[in-house]
Amino acid sequence: MTKLAVCPGSFDPVTLGHLDVFRAASAIFDAVRVVVVANPDKGPGLFPLDERADLVRRALAESGEDHIAVDVLEGGLLVDYCTAHGAVALVKGVRGARDVDYELPMAAVNRELSGIETVFLPPRPEHALVSSSLVRQLVGLGGDASAYVPAAVLTRLRR
Amino acid sequence: MTKLAVCPGSFDPVTLGHLDVFRAASAIFDAVRVVVVANPDKGPGLFPLDERADLVRRALAESGEDHIAVDVLEGGLLVDYCTAHGAVALVKGVRGARDVDYELPMAAVNRELSGIETVFLPPRPEHALVSSSLVRQLVGLGGDASAYVPAAVLTRLRR
Amino acid sequence: MTKLAVCPGSFDPVTLGHLDVFRAASAIFDAVRVVVVANPDKGPGLFPLDERADLVRRALAESGEDHIAVDVLEGGLLVDYCTAHGAVALVKGVRGARDVDYELPMAAVNRELSGIETVFLPPRPEHALVSSSLVRQLVGLGGDASAYVPAAVLTRLRR
Amino acid sequence: MTKLAVCPGSFDPVTLGHLDVFRAASAIFDAVRVVVVANPDKGPGLFPLDERADLVRRALAESGEDHIAVDVLEGGLLVDYCTAHGAVALVKGVRGARDVDYELPMAAVNRELSGIETVFLPPRPEHALVSSSLVRQLVGLGGDASAYVPAAVLTRLRR
Amino acid sequence: MTKLAVCPGSFDPVTLGHLDVFRAASAIFDAVRVVVVANPDKGPGLFPLDERADLVRRALAESGEDHIAVDVLEGGLLVDYCTAHGAVALVKGVRGARDVDYELPMAAVNRELSGIETVFLPPRPEHALVSSSLVRQLVGLGGDASAYVPAAVLTRLRR
Amino acid sequence: MTKLAVCPGSFDPVTLGHLDVFRAASAIFDAVRVVVVANPDKGPGLFPLDERADLVRRALAESGEDHIAVDVLEGGLLVDYCTAHGAVALVKGVRGARDVDYELPMAAVNRELSGIETVFLPPRPEHALVSSSLVRQLVGLGGDASAYVPAAVLTRLRR
Numbered sequence: 001m002t003k004l005a006v007c008p009g010s011f012d013p014v015t016l017g018h019l020d021v022f023r024a025a026s027a028i029f030d031a032v033r034v035v036v037v038a039n040p041d042k043g044p045g046l047f048p049l050d051e052r053a054d055l056v057r058r059a060l061a062e063s064g065e066d067h068i069a070v071d072v073l074e075g076g077l078l079v080d081y082c083t084a085h086g087a088v089a090l091v092k093g094v095r096g097a098r099d100v101d102y103e104l105p106m107a108a109v110n111r112e113l114s115g116i117e118t119v120f121l122p123p124r125p126e127h128a129l130v131s132s133s134l135v136r137q138l139v140g141l142g143g144d145a146s147a148y149v150p151a152a153v154l155t156r157l158r159r
Numbered sequence: 160m161t162k163l164a165v166c167p168g169s170f171d172p173v174t175l176g177h178l179d180v181f182r183a184a185s186a187i188f189d190a191v192r193v194v195v196v197a198n199p200d201k202g203p204g205l206f207p208l209d210e211r212a213d214l215v216r217r218a219l220a221e222s223g224e225d226h227i228a229v230d231v232l233e234g235g236l237l238v239d240y241c242t243a244h245g246a247v248a249l250v251k252g253v254r255g256a257r258d259v260d261y262e263l264p265m266a267a268v269n270r271e272l273s274g275i276e277t278v279f280l281p282p283r284p285e286h287a288l289v290s291s292s293l294v295r296q297l298v299g300l301g302g303d304a305s306a307y308v309p310a311a312v313l314t315r316l317r318r
Numbered sequence: 319m320t321k322l323a324v325c326p327g328s329f330d331p332v333t334l335g336h337l338d339v340f341r342a343a344s345a346i347f348d349a350v351r352v353v354v355v356a357n358p359d360k361g362p363g364l365f366p367l368d369e370r371a372d373l374v375r376r377a378l379a380e381s382g383e384d385h386i387a388v389d390v391l392e393g394g395l396l397v398d399y400c401t402a403h404g405a406v407a408l409v410k411g412v413r414g415a416r417d418v419d420y421e422l423p424m425a426a427v428n429r430e431l432s433g434i435e436t437v438f439l440p441p442r443p444e445h446a447l448v449s450s451s452l453v454r455q456l457v458g459l460g461g462d463a464s465a466y467v468p469a470a471v472l473t474r475l476r477r
Numbered sequence: 478m479t480k481l482a483v484c485p486g487s488f489d490p491v492t493l494g495h496l497d498v499f500r501a502a503s504a505i506f507d508a509v510r511v512v513v514v515a516n517p518d519k520g521p522g523l524f525p526l527d528e529r530a531d532l533v534r535r536a537l538a539e540s541g542e543d544h545i546a547v548d549v550l551e552g553g554l555l556v557d558y559c560t561a562h563g564a565v566a567l568v569k570g571v572r573g574a575r576d577v578d579y580e581l582p583m584a585a586v587n588r589e590l591s592g593i594e595t596v597f598l599p600p601r602p603e604h605a606l607v608s609s610s611l612v613r614q615l616v617g618l619g620g621d622a623s624a625y626v627p628a629a630v631l632t633r634l635r636r
Numbered sequence: 637m638t639k640l641a642v643c644p645g646s647f648d649p650v651t652l653g654h655l656d657v658f659r660a661a662s663a664i665f666d667a668v669r670v671v672v673v674a675n676p677d678k679g680p681g682l683f684p685l686d687e688r689a690d691l692v693r694r695a696l697a698e699s700g701e702d703h704i705a706v707d708v709l710e711g712g713l714l715v716d717y718c719t720a721h722g723a724v725a726l727v728k729g730v731r732g733a734r735d736v737d738y739e740l741p742m743a744a745v746n747r748e749l750s751g752i753e754t755v756f757l758p759p760r761p762e763h764a765l766v767s768s769s770l771v772r773q774l775v776g777l778g779g780d781a782s783a784y785v786p787a788a789v790l791t792r793l794r795r
Numbered sequence: 796m797t798k799l800a801v802c803p804g805s806f807d808p809v810t811l812g813h814l815d816v817f818r819a820a821s822a823i824f825d826a827v828r829v830v831v832v833a834n835p836d837k838g839p840g841l842f843p844l845d846e847r848a849d850l851v852r853r854a855l856a857e858s859g860e861d862h863i864a865v866d867v868l869e870g871g872l873l874v875d876y877c878t879a880h881g882a883v884a885l886v887k888g889v890r891g892a893r894d895v896d897y898e899l900p901m902a903a904v905n906r907e908l909s910g911i912e913t914v915f916l917p918p919r920p921e922h923a924l925v926s927s928s929l930v931r932q933l934v935g936l937g938g939d940a941s942a943y944v945p946a947a948v949l950t951r952l953r954r
Contacts, residue, residue, distance in 0.1 A: 101255065104447060105448070121277075129740060144749065255578065297590075406504060438599075574892075617835065
């Protein structure tokens, strides 16, 4: 049986740390699907969901990882999406203790609702401090985000 | 390709929380191998490595999970063991922030040394507070550990 | 002297984890009073304060804990409420490190202002990952919250 | 019914932070009993259990809190002691997130074994960084511990 | 060469904990400059930037620390400000683990962008639980903030 | 006045993360002195104090930082050493929340005893997961530590 993993996130925008996690997931699972979801706690965000997904696709193409599929979940539960696609696991990047404390309750709820497991993957240390919100803040102040995001995002941010 | 995951730990003794993690790993990966390793920070421990492995085997048999292999690593690096067996990932249970802070550096070193990824799996909440050290302490004081360990361990502890 | 404890919170809505804490407080103190307060950081919330209090009352009645009083604090300081009612302690549930870091400064301020102590009570592990915000998010996406909230809340959420 | 709380700890030696917690417990519960227990993780320690208890008694007498009883638990489970004395709660001081992460599993085990609840009490901020181990280390290097321990302990340390 | 340190923050309003950090910075560096910056995550805030800076100046004058300069950064990157003024370090107060987890990524980004180092300074324990947001909340409910803010702020809050 | 900072630690052995911190301290302070101290919690360690200091000296020479002095503190309080040398600050590397929780109490005690401030410096993210204990463990198992320690330490470890 093909083991499919889903990497959910708001990816607004995708960072080099996220790409690390996608790559690691791809080394571990037979197939990987990145799913862009709205985060209700974060408001409308910088980019619309479709554009975020498009940027993920370009970034994966840049690095030759275009066997990783990218999708958008417009509404409904993530676990329903996973069940519909036959995913065996959700994959979340964890940069440290704070991320885990935030993710553990979600993981428990998702398992309770659907039986699906969540696995946490650490990014490489040099990317462990990057976050989308830091990138948005940096760009908002006119700073240079080239050390934190893939080229496709950088190009888009500069427009 | 068969995706093999290795679950390393001192398992002195194995708890219901560990079994949760083995089961979850087994749902996600094609094959799972539990590897009992000595923890140099913890001294000789309660049981010798071979007996710990035997208790894991019995606990897995009890719960019908005997397709999970169990092994002992007497010396040498865990990543060398993984490379020799073609494992794609190490799997560690994480009960919370403290565990992750402890495991992240090991995960980084293991990736640096061998390219192998480490995935963190949360146990079910009702097992999230159990640890081998708490079991050892409880048993040492004459307490009843039946809520925390599989039957095989309980039988052994009572001897 | 009757030792009265006050359990403050936004309870939007009350969860099985909160009920655990109310019960534990009730085992420890002579009398317990749940006080629903607005959380200025969280906006208007899902239910108005009065309805939140009503749901707490129904949930307590369901589980035979109706000796626990329920009140709403519309404005003013919680410590003034406590002083007026002669409470000896505030009781807060703590699910883990993150909760404690958030609650410690409040506890210090409340002691400084009024001399009242705050005690932290852990919920049972199986309820330790539930939160009102997770319930709101789950329900907002059409998910089933029956494992996390009392029947009275479930009925109300389904309307 | 008299509500008795038990404050367990190794108290090697008792600090001003511990005394804060005893006092707060005494404001909240009808009766308080400090119980000195050996910590198997910490080796023999600086003072024998009896002397630690004696120092707690002297410190409580100094500050006019001698209605708080002090006892030594030589062996056996703390929860059995609590059951035998009809205690309704264990009381532990928590200085921050680290303490809580350490205490939560013990609290869960103690509730599972005996139904007894554990409540966490924060010390006053000015005492929140003191610990017995820091005092032992300071004294071992010839430093002045007078800001951290009661007079009775200081006198004993200087002998 | 004069070693200049910059203490950035939203200081809305400045607290006794912030003043602790300014004083410590002043003991360590040749010159210190407090810089009031808008925090985009926090909305408009209680006071406009200029008034916050004015309150910092008054508080520093009160305590005889008026050799510490105070400035407002209206827009642009903090690191550009530091480079323009020849600062060798950014100084941030850290009250505990939570603050550090929040500040570490910023520190990494600021070093990456400009080579400037960030140093973390702990406030005195008795001020370690104070925060501007707690002060705002307390004042909003009609509470007395005199234990947490300098006299200049207290006077302004009472108007 | 020359501002001297002291970087204390057990440095058993010194890592690339430590060297990062020494360099950052050197950019900030007029003069820096690394002081090797015994850690009573850690037993005799891998290398004697003098050899640890020698390895720090060689590592600093390798990277052209030999203006940083290196010393051994055989006994007595670190703050007495600082006072004797006129240091204005202690400098400690902090890799994350765990380190800070551990260091804050020491910083408070050192300030209480002598008035000296402690500043925390984060290492570069790519070195943030290295620790001496991980290096010791890795080397003990025959692993390759070249990514974590300076050449001088590597040469010594291979002997």
